[in-house]
Amino acid sequence: MTKEEKYTLAKWAMNHALENGAQQVSVSISNSTGSSVEVREEKIDKLEQAIQSGLSIRLFVDGKYSAHSTSRMKKEDLARFIEEAIDGTRYLSEDPFRTLPEPELYYKGGGKDLGALDANFNNIDPKTKIDLAFAAEQEVLGKDERLISVSSSYYDGLSERVMVTSNGFEGDTANSYFAIRTEVSVKGGDARPEFSWGESAIKFNDLKKDGTGTTALKRAIEKIGAEKIKSGTMPMLVENRVVGRLLGPVLEAINGASIQQKNSFLIDKLNEKVASDKLSITDDPFIVGGRGSRLFDGEGLATKKRSIFDKGVLKTYYIDTYYAKKLETEPTGGSTTNIVFEPGTKDLEGLIASIDKGIFVTGFNGGNCNGSTGDFSYGIDGFLIEKGQVVKPVSEMNITGNMKTLLMNIKELGSDVKTDSSVRTPSILFDAVDFSGS
Structure with a gap:
């Protein structure tokens, strides 16, 4: 769903709630995608990818308040969902402190780009992600006879959201992250000292791609005794x-x-x-x-x-x-x-x-x-x-x-x-x- 399509659906949901008895409404539509790779003993131990989307709606009905969310995005499903949510809200106790913010306090647009998104997020191929996890593990394997175990992970995520309110707010956000982490345990007498070290970045090219294994091993060894x-x-x-x-x-x-x-x-x-x-x-x-x-x-x-x-x-x-x-x-x-x-x-x-x-x-x-x-x-x-x-x-x-x-x-x-x-x-x-x- 494009950003424009999210806005269109969010405004429709907001208007449907207003038409069915809500006095104030806030609607957010979000989606997220992420992947993770975990390697252990030079084999892929876990490989996951998740894609999620959903709609959240906050309802202010006759002095009463409720919040609801759903992953159903078809209008016919949403219409019934919103109507039932409004009916249920009417059974709640009144709360005079629950309102939307005053419109003059809203963000009005025109802010600078804060660099929260890597535009090339979807262009990182799976092999590159897997190779980075294996490379982190290789920094540790065979480097010290006291090593008990090592696992390394690569993971990333992207989230996008649009939000509209019935008293005039419209805004959207998009964020991404990339990370590598290595966990190490070593022999240390009766104990098993362990340590994990990670690197992360908003943009893939800014991610420090080596050193997590080396640092985790060094820090684990330092804990011996x-x-x-x-x-x-x-x-x-x-x-x-x-x-x-x-x-x-x-x-x-x-x-x-x-x-x-x-x-x-x-x-x-x-x-x-x-x-x-x-x-x-x-x-x-x-x-x-x-x-x-x-x-x-x-x-x-x-x-x-x-x-x-x-x-x-x-x-x-x-x-x-x-x-x-x-x-x-x-x-x-x-x-x-x-x-x-x-x-x-x-x-x-x-x-x-x-x-x-x-x-x-x-x-x-x-x-x-x-x-x-x-x-x-x-x-x-x-x-x-x-x-x-x-x-x-x-x-x-x-x-x-x-x-x-x-x-x-x-x-x-x-x-x-x-x-x-x-x-x-x-x-x-x-x-x-x-x-x-x-």
């Missing part, structure tokens, strides 16, 4: 690629739902200092080639570049139309785009060199954070640092504390910003973190 060390309070350096796992609860705490439901340790903290002066974060939807770049959000609201933290001061919450009405404020958008950390001046090696004794965290194993209080406990893997040198691997240790304290204890951010993610994080050094070990 990992053990607990003595419990204590010490600096914690978190590698850039896992910082997002640690700070995810912070983003959840500034979400409108968490604020309205009073399930946030950052409630009523807007324009207050809640973190170290070192922490400045911007939400920038307009980075060309950014993984989270977009011109409008899931409701059609125009995106804006805005500050989240400015030298430790909390500057915004993520609030969609529904929670904005409940909180009696203006919507800011209900989800993140590109989370951009202001980097420091030291690279990873420089941060390590600055630590007299501490732990370099390279992975998290389970754990949780209480959204209301900010109390957390996480299992960690990593390395002991002494006198500015990595001396041995550590594992089976936990960190515990409170997110508000952790944010205040940010000592330094690195210059090693990870750009192949919508959360563009550098490595971060925290002071005085409680580690539980032997």
